[in-house]
Amino acid sequence: MKYLKPLRRVLAVLFWVAAALLFLDFTGTIHHYLGWVAKIQFLPAILALNLAVVVVLVLLTLLFGRIYCSVICPLGVTQDFVSWLSSKRKKHHYRFGYSKEIKWLRYGFLALFLVVLIAGIGSLFTLLDPYASFGRIVSQLVQPLWIKINNLLAAWAAQHESYAFYDKSVWMRSIPTLVVAIVSLVVVVVLAWRGGRTYCNTVCPVGTILGLLSRFSLLKPVINTEKCNGCGLCGKGCKSSCINTKEHQIDYSRCVVCMDCINNCRQGAITYGLRYKRAEEGGVDKSRRQMMAATAILATTAAVKAQEKRVDGGLAVIEDKQAPVRETPLVPAGARSLKHFSQHCVACQLCITACPNEVLRPSGRLENLMQPEMSYERGYCRPECTKCSDICPAGAIVKLAPGEKASTQIGHAVWVEKNCVSARNEAACNNCAVHCPAGAITMVHMNPNDETSPMRPAIDTERCIGCGACEHLCPSRPFSAIYVEGHQQHRTI
Amino acid sequence: MKEERNNVSRRDFLKIAAGATAATALAACGVKSEDAQVKDNPVHTGKKTMGEMTYRETTTTHDRVSLLGFGCMRFPTVEGESAREGDAPIDQEAVNAMIDYAMEHGVNYYDTSPAYCKGHSEEVVGKALSRHPREKYFVATKLSNFSPDTWSREESLKIYHNSFKYLQVDYIDYMLLHAIGMNGMEEYNKRYVDNGMLDFLLEERKAGRIRNLGFSYHGDVEVFDYLLSKHDEYHWDFVQIQMNYVDWTHAKEVNERNTNAEYLYAELDKRNIPVVIMEPLLGGRLATLPNHLSERLKNQRPDDSIASWAFRYLGTFPRILTVLSGMTYMEHLKDNLLTYSPLEPLSDDEMALVYDVAKNLVEYPLVPCTGCQYCMPCPYGLDIPTIFKHYNTCVQTGHMPDEVGDPEYKKLRRAYLVGYDRSVPKERQANHCIGCGRCMAHCPQGIIIPREMRRIDAYVEKLKQGK
Numbered sequence: 001m002k003y004l005k006p007l008r009r010v011l012a013v014l015f016w017v018a019a020a021l022l023f024l025d026f027t028g029t030i031h032h033y034l035g036w037v038a039k040i041q042f043l044p045a046i047l048a049l050n051l052a053v054v055v056v057l058v059l060l061t062l063l064f065g066r067i068y069c070s071v072i073c074p075l076g077v078t079q080d081f082v083s084w085l086s087s088k089r090k091k092h093h094y095r096f097g098y099s100k101e102i103k104w105l106r107y108g109f110l111a112l113f114l115v116v117l118i119a120g121i122g123s124l125f126t127l128l129d130p131y132a133s134f135g136r137i138v139s140q141l142v143q144p145l146w147i148k149i150n151n152l153l154a155a156w157a158a159q160h161e162s163y164a165f166y167d168k169s170v171w172m173r174s175i176p177t178l179v180v181a182i183v184s185l186v187v188v189v190v191l192a193w194r195g196g197r198t199y200c201n202t203v204c205p206v207g208t209i210l211g212l213l214s215r216f217s218l219l220k221p222v223i224n225t226e227k228c229n230g231c232g233l234c235g236k237g238c239k240s241s242c243i244n245t246k247e248h249q250i251d252y253s254r255c256v257v258c259m260d261c262i263n264n265c266r267q268g269a270i271t272y273g274l275r276y277k278r279a280e281e282g283g284v285d286k287s288r289r290q291m292m293a294a295t296a297i298l299a300t301t302a303a304v305k306a307q308e309k310r311v312d313g314g315l316a317v318i319e320d321k322q323a324p325v326r327e328t329p330l331v332p333a334g335a336r337s338l339k340h341f342s343q344h345c346v347a348c349q350l351c352i353t354a355c356p357n358e359v360l361r362p363s364g365r366l367e368n369l370m371q372p373e374m375s376y377e378r379g380y381c382r383p384e385c386t387k388c389s390d391i392c393p394a395g396a397i398v399k400l401a402p403g404e405k406a407s408t409q410i411g412h413a414v415w416v417e418k419n420c421v422s423a424r425n426e427a428a429c430n431n432c433a434v435h436c437p438a439g440a441i442t443m444v445h446m447n448p449n450d451e452t453s454p455m456r457p458a459i460d461t462e463r464c465i466g467c468g469a470c471e472h473l474c475p476s477r478p479f480s481a482i483y484v485e486g487h488q489q490h491r492t493i
Numbered sequence: 494m495k496e497e498r499n500n501v502s503r504r505d506f507l508k509i510a511a512g513a514t515a516a517t518a519l520a521a522c523g524v525k526s527e528d529a530q531v532k533d534n535p536v537h538t539g540k541k542t543m544g545e546m547t548y549r550e551t552t553t554t555h556d557r558v559s560l561l562g563f564g565c566m567r568f569p570t571v572e573g574e575s576a577r578e579g580d581a582p583i584d585q586e587a588v589n590a591m592i593d594y595a596m597e598h599g600v601n602y603y604d605t606s607p608a609y610c611k612g613h614s615e616e617v618v619g620k621a622l623s624r625h626p627r628e629k630y631f632v633a634t635k636l637s638n639f640s641p642d643t644w645s646r647e648e649s650l651k652i653y654h655n656s657f658k659y660l661q662v663d664y665i666d667y668m669l670l671h672a673i674g675m676n677g678m679e680e681y682n683k684r685y686v687d688n689g690m691l692d693f694l695l696e697e698r699k700a701g702r703i704r705n706l707g708f709s710y711h712g713d714v715e716v717f718d719y720l721l722s723k724h725d726e727y728h729w730d731f732v733q734i735q736m737n738y739v740d741w742t743h744a745k746e747v748n749e750r751n752t753n754a755e756y757l758y759a760e761l762d763k764r765n766i767p768v769v770i771m772e773p774l775l776g777g778r779l780a781t782l783p784n785h786l787s788e789r790l791k792n793q794r795p796d797d798s799i800a801s802w803a804f805r806y807l808g809t810f811p812r813i814l815t816v817l818s819g820m821t822y823m824e825h826l827k828d829n830l831l832t833y834s835p836l837e838p839l840s841d842d843e844m845a846l847v848y849d850v851a852k853n854l855v856e857y858p859l860v861p862c863t864g865c866q867y868c869m870p871c872p873y874g875l876d877i878p879t880i881f882k883h884y885n886t887c888v889q890t891g892h893m894p895d896e897v898g899d900p901e902y903k904k905l906r907r908a909y910l911v912g913y914d915r916s917v918p919k920e921r922q923a924n925h926c927i928g929c930g931r932c933m934a935h936c937p938q939g940i941i942i943p944r945e946m947r948r949i950d951a952y953v954e955k956l957k958q959g960k
C-alpha cells in the first residue's frame with residue numbers, strides 16, 4: 001500500500017509538467033503532442049460537451065475517489081507542491097487537523113458558479129475554474145520568463161547560424177487578466193501554504209461536484225479501528241483536513257485520495273480499498289478555519305512594457321499601432337458566435353499562448369473579462385492558421401477543417417477616410433487591396449467621374465472574412481485607415 | 494499541392510524526353526569520340542581539345558549544315574564594341590578574320606538580315622564571304638520589311654534584290670520571312686500576303702534563287718500556328734525560333750508575348766521541319782549567370798564556359814539544324830567552336846541541372862541592390878536594403894525553399910522565415926511596402942523597388958502558407 005503515494009506523485013508531476021508546458025510553448029510543437037491534457041480537464045470537457053471525457057472522469061471518481069484533483073488537475077497539484085514546501089518548515093510536518101466541512105461556503109460557491117454559468121453572465125464563472133486559473137497564472141506570469149529565456153537562446157543561435165530558436169516578443173496583453181492571475185496565485189498559494197487543500201474543498205466548484213460523487217466511490221482510504229491506536233497522525237498530516245481521528249471517520253467528499261495518511265500511519269491501520277463500514281456524519285468538532293484572506297495586493301509596478309532599443313540609423317521611426325474601438329468584439333473563426341463563445345470559454349488563455357500571430361489577447365470588457373478577443377496591431381489572423389481551434393479544450397473555438405477558416409466570416413472591414421494615405425493623396429497606396437486574401441477590396445477613384453482623383457479602397461463586405469490583413473498592413477499609424485468590426489454571429493461565405 | 498506534383502512529373506518527363514533525345518542525337522549525327530580525328534588546333538582551353546564540327550542535315554535539300562551558325566547582328570565596330578550597341582562603323586577586318594577562322598573550323602551557316610547592324614550587316618557579310626568559294630558556305634537572310642513604308646510590293650522587292658547585291662550572290666541558301674508574329678496576323682498579311690511577296694518568294698524558290706524558304710517567329714503564336722497549318726501548301730524548308738533552356742518552359746516569365754520553346758519545337762519536330770535557333774543565350778543572359786548558379790555548372794565541368802552549357806543543351810535536340818550565335822569577339826567564336834567540335838550532348842542529369850538553373854534564374858532573380866542606402870529612410874519605415882540582402886543571400890547560397898515535397902523544404906523554409914524576422918523587424922518587412930515609389934528616384938541601380946518588394950512579399954507569403 002505504501003507505493004500508492006509515490007505513484008500518485010509521479011503521475012501528478014507528469015500531468016502537471018505537461019499542462020505547464022502547454023501554456024509555456026509558443027511554437028505549437030507541444031500543443032500537437034500534449035493538447036489532450038487540456039481536453040481531459042473537467043470544466044472544459046463539460047463546456048465542450050465532450051461526453052466521453054466527462055463519463056470517464058465520473059467513472060474514475062466513482063471508482064477511485066477524487067484522483068482527478070490530486071493527479072490531473074494542475075492547480076491541485078500546484079497546491080500540493082506549495083503545501084509540501086510549507087510542511088518542510090520546522091515542526092510543520094503534521095500541521096493540519098480535522099475541520100468540519102463548511103457547507104454553506106462550498107455549496108454557495110457551487111451555486112454561484114452554476115447560476116453565473118447558466119445565466120451566461122459574462123465570463124465570471126471562469127474565475128472559479130481551477131484549470132483556467134492555472135492557465136492564467138502560467139501564461140501571464142511564467143510564460144514571459146520562458147520567452148525571455150528562449151530569446152537568449154535565440155540570440156545565441158543567431159550567432160551560430162542556427163535556426164533552432166527564434167525570437168518572440170513579450171508584450172502586455174491585458175492588465176485586468178494579469179491582475180486576476182496575480183490575485184489567484186496569491187490566494188491559492190496563501191491558502192495552500194496555510195491549509196493544504198482549503199481552496200479545493202471550499203471554493204473550487206469542480207472539487208465540490210466531484211466530492212458529491214466521491215462520497216460513493218468504490219475504493220477509498222479506510223481506517224481499521226482494530227489496528228488504530230488513536231495517535232491522530234493521519235489527521236494531522238491530512239491536507240484536506242478531512243480525517244476525523246476521534247471518530248475514525250473520513251469525509252470522502254473532501255478526500256483527494258493523496259494516500260498521505262496511509263504512509264503516515266505507523267500502525268498500518270489505513271488501507272486503500274473497498275469500504276466495509278458505512279461512514280456516518282460525525283459530531284461537530286471545533287474547526288479552525290482558514291479565513292479567506294483575499295489579499296488584494298495589486299501589482300501596480302508590473303506591466304511596464306519593455307521598450308526595446310533599436311539602432312535607428314537610416315530607418316524611419318515607426319509609431320506603434322493602436323487598437324481601434326470595435327463595437328463588436330472579434331473572436332476567432334470557430335467561435336461560431338459571441339454567445340456561443342462566451343458561454344463555452346473558460347478563459348484559460350491556452351489559445352492566447354498558442355497564437356503565433358499575436359492576434360489574441362484577453363478581453364478587458366467586463367462581460368468577457370479574460371476571455372480572448374482579437375486585434376490586429378501586431379499581426380493578422382492568417383487564413384491558413386488554425387492553432388487556436390486545434391487547441392481549445394472547451395469547445396469555445398470549435399475545430400476547423402482545413403480551408404474552412406478561409407470561408408468563415410468573423411467580421412468585416414470598415415474604411416476610415418481621414419486616415420487613408422491614398423485618399424488624402426499623400427501617396428499612391430493599395431496595400432490593403434494587394435493583401436486581402438478574400439479579394440474583397442478594390443481600389444476605386446474617390447470621384448468616379450474624375451480619372452485623376454485619388455484612389456480609395458472599396459470593400460465588398462460580403463466577401464470580407466475579417467482576417468485583418470488590411471488593418472495590420474495599413475501604413476496609417478497609430479490608427480489604421482481600415483479596420484475590422486466583429487460580427488455577433490459568424491457566417492460561412 | 495497539385496501544381497507541385499504536376500511540376501515534378503513534368504520535370505520527370507523532361508528527363509526522359511531529354512535522355513531519349515540525346516540518344517537519338519548521338520545516333521543521328523554520328524558523334525565521333527574525342528580521340529577520333531582530333532585536329533591539331535590552336536584553341537585550347539583547359540583539358541579539352543578541338544575535334545571535328547558536328548553537322549546536321551536538312552530534310553528537303555540535304556544540306557550538311559554546321560551545328561554552329563554564325564549570327565551576323567553583333568559584329569564588332571572599329572571602336573571594339575558590338576555594332577548593336579555602338580554607332581561606329583563595323584570593323585570589316587575583324588569580321589573577315591572571324592569569318593575566315595569560322596570557315597576554317599567548319600562553320601558554314603551565316604545568318605544576316607537587311608536590318609542588322611543598322612543595315613550594314615549584309616554588305617559586311619558579303620565582303621567577307623565572297624573571299625571564299627560559294628559552295629563552301631550557306632548564307633541566310635530575311636525579307637525584313639518591318640517599316641510600313643516597305644510593305645508595298647515595290648519596296649519589298651527592293652529589299653529582296655538588295656540582299657543579292659550586298660551579299661554578292663546569285664542565289665540565297667536560306668530565305669526567311671522575318672519575325673512573323675510581331676503585331677499579329679494583321680501585320681503578317683500586310684507584309685507578305687496583300688503585296689504578294691509570299692507567292693513571289695515561293696516562285697523564287699522554284700526558280701532556284703532561293704534554295705530553302707522558311708520564317709523566323711517572335712510574338713503572337715497565332716501566326717506561327719497559322720503558317721504551320723499551311724505547311725502542306727508552302728513546304729517550309731526550315732523555321733527559326735527562339736530557344737534556350739530558360740525559354741523551354743519559362744518563355745512567358747521572361748517576356749509576356751513569347752511562347753514556350755517546348756511547344757514551338759514539338760510543333761516543328763512532328764512535321765519534320767529543321768529548326769534554326771536564335772537567342773541561344775537569351776540575349777547573353779545565359780553566358781554569365783549569378784554566382785550561385787554558375788558555381789553549380791562549374792562544379793560539374795570546371796573548364797567549360799557557362800555559355801557552352803546553353804549550346805550543348807540545344808545541340809542535344811536532334812531536330813535542331815543549327816544554333817545561331819551572334820559573335821562579336823574571336824573568343825566567343827573559339828569557345829563556341831570548342832563546344833560543337835564535336836557536340837557532347839547533355840546527359841539526363843545535366844539536362845535536369847540546366848532546367849533547375851533556368852527555374853532559379855526565372856523564379857528567384859537577384860535584386861541588384863548594392864546596399865548604398867540612398868533609398869533610405871523609407872517614409873513608411875521599411876528597411877529596404879536589408880530585405881534585399883536577406884533575399885539575395887538566400888538565393889545566392891541556394892537556400893531557397895522550393896517545393897513543399899522537397900525533403901529540405903521544411904528546414905529551408907524555417908531558415909528563411911526565422912532569418913527574415915531576425916534581420917528585419919516585422920513592421921519593416923516587405924509586406925508593409927505600399928508602393929508609393931519615392932525610393933525609386935534615389936536608386937542608382939534603377940531597381941524598381943516596389944515591384945521587387947511585392948515579389949519578395951509574395952514569396953514570403955507562399956512560404957508562410959506552405960506549412
